[in-house]
Amino acid sequence: MNRDSQSARGSIRKGRAIMLAGLVGLAGIYLMAWQFTPTERFQGLAQKIFYIHPPAAYASEMAYVLAGIASVLYLLLKDERFDTFAAASAEVGLAFGAVLLTTGPIWAKPIWGAWWTWDARLTFSLILFLLFAGYFALRSAVREPAERARYAAVVAVMGMLLVPFIHLTVYLFNTTHPQPVVVQTGKPALPPEMLRTFLASFAVFTTLYVGMVMMRYGIGARQIAEEVADAE
Amino acid sequence: MSEAVASLLLVRGVARTFGRLHALRGVDLAVAAGEVVLLLGPNGAGKSTLLRVVAGLARPTKGSVRVAGRDVHAEPSSRSALGLLSHQSFLYDDLTARENLRFAAALHGLNGVDSLVEDAIEAMGLARFADRPVAGFSRGTQQRLAIARATLHQPSLLLLDEPFTGLDAHSAGELRSRIAAERAAGRAVVCVTHEPGEAWLPATRVVALAGGRVVLDQPRPDSLEEFRVAYGRAVAA
Amino acid sequence: MSVWRAARAIAAKDLRIEWRHKTALLTATLFAVLVLLVFVFSRDPASVPLASIAPSVLWVTLALSALVALNRAFLLEREHAALDGILLAPVPRQALFWGKLLSNLAFVLTVQAVAFPLWVLFFNITPTGALLAIVVVVLLASVGFTAVGTLFSAMAVRTRFAELLLPVLMLPFMIPPVFAASEATMRLLAGRPIGELWGWLRLLALYDVVFVVLANLLFPAVVDE
Numbered sequence: 001m002n003r004d005s006q007s008a009r010g011s012i013r014k015g016r017a018i019m020l021a022g023l024v025g026l027a028g029i030y031l032m033a034w035q036f037t038p039t040e041r042f043q044g045l046a047q048k049i050f051y052i053h054p055p056a057a058y059a060s061e062m063a064y065v066l067a068g069i070a071s072v073l074y075l076l077l078k079d080e081r082f083d084t085f086a087a088a089s090a091e092v093g094l095a096f097g098a099v100l101l102t103t104g105p106i107w108a109k110p111i112w113g114a115w116w117t118w119d120a121r122l123t124f125s126l127i128l129f130l131l132f133a134g135y136f137a138l139r140s141a142v143r144e145p146a147e148r149a150r151y152a153a154v155v156a157v158m159g160m161l162l163v164p165f166i167h168l169t170v171y172l173f174n175t176t177h178p179q180p181v182v183v184q185t186g187k188p189a190l191p192p193e194m195l196r197t198f199l200a201s202f203a204v205f206t207t208l209y210v211g212m213v214m215m216r217y218g219i220g221a222r223q224i225a226e227e228v229a230d231a232e
Numbered sequence: 233m234s235e236a237v238a239s240l241l242l243v244r245g246v247a248r249t250f251g252r253l254h255a256l257r258g259v260d261l262a263v264a265a266g267e268v269v270l271l272l273g274p275n276g277a278g279k280s281t282l283l284r285v286v287a288g289l290a291r292p293t294k295g296s297v298r299v300a301g302r303d304v305h306a307e308p309s310s311r312s313a314l315g316l317l318s319h320q321s322f323l324y325d326d327l328t329a330r331e332n333l334r335f336a337a338a339l340h341g342l343n344g345v346d347s348l349v350e351d352a353i354e355a356m357g358l359a360r361f362a363d364r365p366v367a368g369f370s371r372g373t374q375q376r377l378a379i380a381r382a383t384l385h386q387p388s389l390l391l392l393d394e395p396f397t398g399l400d401a402h403s404a405g406e407l408r409s410r411i412a413a414e415r416a417a418g419r420a421v422v423c424v425t426h427e428p429g430e431a432w433l434p435a436t437r438v439v440a441l442a443g444g445r446v447v448l449d450q451p452r453p454d455s456l457e458e459f460r461v462a463y464g465r466a467v468a469a
Numbered sequence: 470m471s472v473w474r475a476a477r478a479i480a481a482k483d484l485r486i487e488w489r490h491k492t493a494l495l496t497a498t499l500f501a502v503l504v505l506l507v508f509v510f511s512r513d514p515a516s517v518p519l520a521s522i523a524p525s526v527l528w529v530t531l532a533l534s535a536l537v538a539l540n541r542a543f544l545l546e547r548e549h550a551a552l553d554g555i556l557l558a559p560v561p562r563q564a565l566f567w568g569k570l571l572s573n574l575a576f577v578l579t580v581q582a583v584a585f586p587l588w589v590l591f592f593n594i595t596p597t598g599a600l601l602a603i604v605v606v607v608l609l610a611s612v613g614f615t616a617v618g619t620l621f622s623a624m625a626v627r628t629r630f631a632e633l634l635l636p637v638l639m640l641p642f643m644i645p646p647v648f649a650a651s652e653a654t655m656r657l658l659a660g661r662p663i664g665e666l667w668g669w670l671r672l673l674a675l676y677d678v679v680f681v682v683l684a685n686l687l688f689p690a691v692v693d694e
Contacts, residue, residue, distance in 0.1 A: 075690055127641055134638045141628035145251035147694070151624045154687045155638060158617065161683055165645040165676060173648065227252045289556055290694040305693075309471075312559035322554025324545075326486045338478035339558035341471040381554070 005229070008222035015214025022208035029204050032197045051201045056100050057125055059205040061163070063093025063213075064128060067135075068160025071153035083149035084224065086156055087139065088216035092209060094132040100125045120170045127166050131159045239298075240265050240313075240389050240420045241286065246295035247444075248281055255281040257444035258295070265388065268411060268421040268434050270452070273441035274467060279424045282441065283393050286422070287316045299389055312340060315387035319397040321378040325367040329358050329377050332366060333384060340385040352380040372403040379410060390414055392423040396430045408434055428463070432456050442467045472567070475560040479568025483545060484575055493541045494579060501534035501584035509591055523592040524654040528647045530584055531607065532614070535577045536636050536643075539618035542569045542576075543626040552692070562689040570619045570681075577615055581607060599657040602666070606657070609670065610650040613677040617642045620684040623691045642680075649673050 033051045067089040074082035104122055105115045116122070138155055142148035241263040248256040256278045263269055273279045284290040286297050288304040288311050296303055302310035323332050333352055337345040353362050356376045361369060366377065375395075382390065392411075396404050412434040414421050423431050428438065432452070440448035440463060448466040453459045487494055508526045509519075546552035555565055585607065589596065618639055625635040653669040 075687075127644060130641045134641065137630075137634060137637050138624070138628075141625075141630050141634055146249070147627075150690055154620070154624065154690055157687060158620070158680075158683060159641070161679060162642055162645070165679075166641070168672070169645045169648050172652075176652065230252070284694070287557060289553055308561050309559045311557060314557075316553075316557055318550065318553070320550035320553065322551050322557075323549050324482070324486060324551055325548055326489050327482070331482075331485070335478055335482050336554070339475050339555060339560070341474055341559065 004225035005222055008218045008225055011214050011218030011221065013218075015211050015216075015218055017211070018207060019211030019215060022204055022211050025200075025204035025207055029197065029201045032200065051197050053100060053104065053121065055198075055201040055205040056096050057121055058202065059209045060093045060096040060100060060125065060128060063089045063096065063209060064131065064156075064163065065160055067093065068156045071156035071160075074149060074153045075157070080145075080149065080224065081221070083153065084220040085213070085217055086153065088213045088220055090132055090135050090156070091216055092212045094129070094136065095212070096205075096209075097125055097129040097132060101129055118173070120174050123170045123173070124166060127170075128163070131162070135159065239263060240300060241422070242296075242298040242301075243282070243286060244296050244298075246282070246285055246292040246297060248278075248285055248290065249293050254444050256285070256292070259441070259444070259446055261439065261446065261449075263389070263420050263422060265418050265420050266415060266436075268415050268423065268431075268436045270428055270431055270435045270438045271422055271424045271441065272426070272428055272438060272448075272463065275426065277441040277467075278444040279426075279441050280393055283316070283391050283422070283424050287311075287314060287391055289316075312385055313387055314389040314391060315382040315385065316391045316393065317378055317382040317395050318393040319395065321366075321374050322381060323366045323374065323377060326365055328361075328363045328365055329353065329369075330362045332377065333381060336381045336384050342385055348384060352384055356380045371398050372400060375399060375403055375407070379407075388419050390419060390421045392421065392425075394424055394426070396425065396427070404430065407431075428459065429456060438463075440466055442469075471560050472564045475558060475564035476567035476571065479555065479565060480571035480575065483542060483569070483572035486545060487541075487576065493538070494576065497534055497538045497576070497580045498583045500537050501530050501580055502587060504530045504533055505584065505587055505591055519592045520658070523588070523594065524651050524658060526592065527585075527588050527603075527654060528610075528651045530588065531581055531611070532643050532647050534580050534584060535611065535614060535618065536639060538576050538580060539573060539615070539622045539639075540626060540631055540635055542573050542619065543623050544631070547626065556692060562692055563685055565692065566619065566685050566688040569623070570616055570684075573615050573619050574611065577611055578608070581611065594658065599660065602657050602663060603654055606650050606653045606670070606673070609673040609677060610646040613646045613673065613680050614639070614643050616677070616681040616684045620688055620691065623688070646673060646676050649676070 029051060067086040070082045070086040070089065073079070074086065101122075104125075108117070109115050135152060135155055139148055139152050142151055239262040241261070243259055243261040246256055246259045247254070259278075259282060261269075261282075271279050271282070281290065285292050286299075286304065288297075288308075291305055298304065299310050300313045302313075304310050304314075324335075327335070330349060330353065333349045334345060337348055342348055353359055356379060358373070358377060358380065361373060361377075366374065369377065390411075395407060399407065408431060411421050411423065411431060415434060415436070421434075423435070425431055428435075435452045438448065438450060438452050438459070439446060447469065448463065453462075505526065508522065508529070512522065543552070546555065556562075558564070585604070588594070589600065594600065618635070621638045622631075622635055625631045625638065628634055649669045649672045653666050653673075656665060656669075
């Protein structure tokens with residue numbers, strides 16, 4: 001087992017530990033949301049999705065932006081590790097996005113009466129998911145590793161610069177065609193218990209992101225180390 | 233460094249990887265005007281890759297390529313000093329011979345396009361085909377047009393990538409004469425081939441690659457047969 | 470300047486080749502007409518007046534027919550490794566991007582030049598000055614997504630799934646320009662004054678500038694091995 005393979009395994013181990021810590025934290029958030037925060041007067045239980053969805057959405061978007069930044073660095077420095085990181089971050093972001101888009105409607109139906117709404121957050125999550133999907137569709141269509149890294153990087157950078165336009169589009173769409181109000185995603189003055197849970201949730205999702213990316217990066221790096229060993 | 237001044241082509245420490253495959257592992261090569269270099273090697277030795285890197289079609293992972301003193305990747309205008317003839321013709325089937333040449337002339341920013349193109353058509357015996365679409369051309373005729381295209385801008389360095397592939401004896405002979413003519417005109421030629429006999433006569437030097445490295449670099453010996461023995465040994469090592 | 474001359478030569482060469490057979494042009498135009506017809510026939514005429522879906526139909530048609538057209542430009546360079554022939558030229562890679570962008574634009578705008586009057590006809594649009602403004606909106610929006618499509622098709626064409634991959638990559642990028650253009654078209658058809666449209670037009674222009682510049686900047690990374 002060469003040195004690269006060893007450090008890759010280390011990354012996987014550490015990442016797994018951090019991810020497990022994050023999952024414990026997530027269970028904690030659920031508990032806090034259920035037991036220790038007051039139920040919002042007008043929206044009832046439905047409002048509690050507030051503790052899970054915005055933080056998950058932020059993690060998904062951050063995953064994409066970080067993949068974009070790593071892609072810029074790859075294009076400038078041609079270091080393969082940036083590509084491995086970008087792919088890892090994108091995959092984690094895709095996973096968060098998939099969870100968002102499936103739990104959202106499943107939670108929404110019994111409470112809001114509709115499977116889907118075109119509110120800003122859900123719409124944005126959908127389009128971001130499509131961007132991730134396109135990134136991976138391209139990666140799977142290119143066989144040669146250096147070419148794949150280059151092309152994926154180009155797509156990620158383009159996508160990163162598209163994100164502000166998507167935000168703008170989604171915002172304008174909602175202001176020119178107002179949707180029926182479902183969940184207040186805004187920031188009313190939050191009582192301390194709600195705020196605490198909300199912030200804790202952001203911390204938990206960041207931890208999850210870091211842990212999962214480290215794991216995925218480690219897996220990617222190990223794969224490369226093995227291919228190099230095979231080729232020699 | 234006098235070598236740098238005299239060299240038309242200077243390849244220094246060029247390495248190139250494709251994924252996990254090391255196609256080139258540190259190649260050094262200097263070619264001066266008037267030389268005709270045969271670039272030999274078994275399949276997968278990296279000959280075509282080296283030519284692509286020299287032509288600016290692929291970036292080296294390490295090292296540099298300078299043509300007439302200028303870096304071929306950093307300075308696009310340096311590519312006006314080189315021409316490439318491949319087994320692919322770079323021609324458009326739907327355009328006529330004349331239109332293909334005019335396009336190449338515009339790409340290279342040449343002046344006096346009309347007379348240049350007409351001269352090239354005359355010189356390569358393409359007058360009959362000048363206004364016919366390339367789609368209908370025989371391999372030999374396509375090759376002649378491809379040569380015209382590659383030399384239209386009068387490059388000082390002509391790169392040939394397995395140019396004899398699929399050529400009949402007559403066309404092959406024409407190509408050999410062309411190579412000799414380039415040498416006589418004081419230009420340099422680097423010819424990649426897997427069969428040294430094809431371009432033995434006009435060659436002045438032989439370089440062999442194996443496993444991405446230069447394993448042989450000497451003036452062209454007189455005896456092809458003796459050379460084959462030495463070459464076999466060098467490549468097997 | 471050599472970049473401009475090379476770009477012009479590339480665009481002219483593409484258009485000359487296309488004009489010889491016109492196959493791609495006719496197919497793309499036919500596709501646009503078919504999309505229009507599908508919209509007309511797939512609605513319930515009693516409950517959905519033509520006027521209410523006119524702006525969306527225009528933009529779906531233009532977006533889809535552009536998608537169909539965009540792979541063509543780099544596909545042309547696959548025969549006889551012609552792309553290498555262009556990359557050998559002593560000009561920066563940007564010349565190839567500009568040339569292909571121009572040829573793609575010419576192609577896309579030609580298809581639109583047929584689809585647009587048909588849309589006016591099928592959807593009973595009254596020809597007023599607003600139509601001219603809509604044409605400007607069409608031009609503005611097309612530049613943006615054609616630039617993105619030029620960059621992406623250079624990559625897609627080298628994979629096994631070019632026809633599937635390009636739409637998958639392009640669609641998120643088409644959402645902002647199509648949305649803004651659609652909003653502008655809606656307002657123009659409703660007779661709103663041009664003054665109300667500046668926001669939408671500025672958005673379109675911003676998108677164009679950002680993505681034409683970015684696509685141009687990233688293009689060498691695609692064609693340089």
